[in-house]
Amino acid sequence: MLKAAKKFSSPLLAYLLCGHAVAATPPEVPPPDIDAPAWVLMDHDSGQVLAERNADKLLPPASLTKLMTAYVLFGKLKAGNLKLDDRIDISQQAWNAKGARLFLRPGSSVRAEDLLKGLIVLSANDAAIALAERVAGSEKNFVAEMNTVARGLGLSHTVFMNATGHDEKAHSATALDLARLAAALIREFPEYYHWFSLKEFSDGRITQYNHNALLWRDLTVDGVKTGQSRSAGFCLIASARRDGMRLIAVVLGARDENARVEAGQRLLDHGFRHFETRLLYAADIPAVRTRVWMGNQSTIPLGAGRNLYLTLPRGWHEKLHARVTVRESLNAPVQQGQAVGTIALDLDRQPLAEYPLVALKQVGEGNLFQRTIDKIQLWLQ
Known part of the structure; x- marks a missing residue:
């Protein structure tokens, strides 16, 4: 003492x-009515949870997985083990990826920066696999690194089985873990985080658009990611900054696109209306x-x-x-x-x-x- x-x-x-x-303890602020089985609202700077439901429940995260994929890749960029101008060969495995894609041709080579933007803006699965193979030799090796990094960040519940987020047994995360991951990514890699605010991406052949509708709906939203699969439903991580205060909202398992957009918007509005963060x-x-x-x-x-x-x-x-x-x-x-x-x-x-x-x-x-x-x-x- x-x-x-x-x-x-x-x-x-x-x-x-x-x-x-x-x-x-300060007075309790009643949480908003959110139409989703699991969600959390967290302040980025203090790390405080402002509202939640089933924040520690394990659920399939779909393409929200790619936040960890991006986090690991950003670490490779910072360490000098990957460069934005690197040409990355596209394998047969990357070409075979299902779901959202850049429609990469096997045997071709693509700049790492273009693959990263495709991964982030379009949730491109072929880009995720190509990048994973480039930095770790195989997607399997890369996934092992994802899980090691997750433990280092204190994401004690989340387990990754692939780098894309497709449904797979044991591939699961919690809303709170994903909020903490988003906060770490924003805090540690501001030089790359702005890519999450891009509304479209073109590789010179076709132009595709970001699925995060809040980027169009709310000008204070500057990321982060959407996801959707048969098992996961419609998922969203959104971050917004107003008057120097940044909030992160995570929604898992919404029934459709409109439900996840409404849930994300309602959570952010609730936080900014009722709370204040000070340094x-x-x-x-x-x-x-x-x-x-x-x-x-x-x-x-x-x-x-x-x-x-x-x-x-x-x-x-x-x-x-x-x-x-x-x-x-x-x-x-x-x-x-x-x-x-x-x-x-x-x-x-x-x-x-x-x-x-x-x-x-x-x-x-x-x-x-x-x-x-x-x-x-x-x-x-």
Whole structure:
């Protein structure tokens, strides 16, 4: 238990999914009426679930699978293992793909960027298989990597059996896992995410159109993906940004195209109407500076160490207060990122949660003169 030797009050507040001892809760906002067996609405920045039904229920995801396909491929691009100008040979297996396609010819070669856009905009199965074979040697190897990456992202329920999303036994995901995957993709690959907002794609022979009708209906929507199959029904992941707040809505198993569009729109409108997300502590902005003893510097900046966001029903941010507590007698050396205290939140005068307060810079051990002066000052206190 940290000693509350030094306390600083501030109207700034923080929220972390790893927070502790939640005691107070904001008022419950009734969820919207959504015509689908499973759905979730999540804030992108805070990760908070704002409304849900059967969010952890395993269901076939259809072509929403391709979010993970794209996520893995974007990672290959970032690592330099795939380049947008690479020419990729089209195999017989890719040509044999059923469902949405670019109608690639076996034996031909296509630029990786064109295949990625076809995968994202048109949900092209032949493009997905060709890219998977290029980076992993086979679709099977690529699927194994998809599942490894899913575990690394904390998607504990989802299991992939193919890279396209076609119905297959055990190929399943949850709405919450898919929302978290979409958030990771948007956060980690902003340079490629804008492809999900493209309304059409042409390979020079034919022009095909994005199935995400919300791109036409709501100008704040900038992605992400649709899916449909016999087992999965009509599925959708949609993300929109309004006034600096980004939401992600996932709908699984809707009965038809209109139902999934209405569900996605209703979820997004509900979230923006009833909730507000604020950045409370920026990763590199000190919440407080405090004395450090025996160091080559006399003070050290302390903060959250990462961007901390909080989503609450509108009007409730004004009911929040933060208390920053620093460990008594902080002595060097202090490592950057080292926990040295806590940030405690109160909501409407009731404890809400507690989070680590960390050193934003490193302070090394001082020289003999600095240490001697500090020892004298400590002795005189």
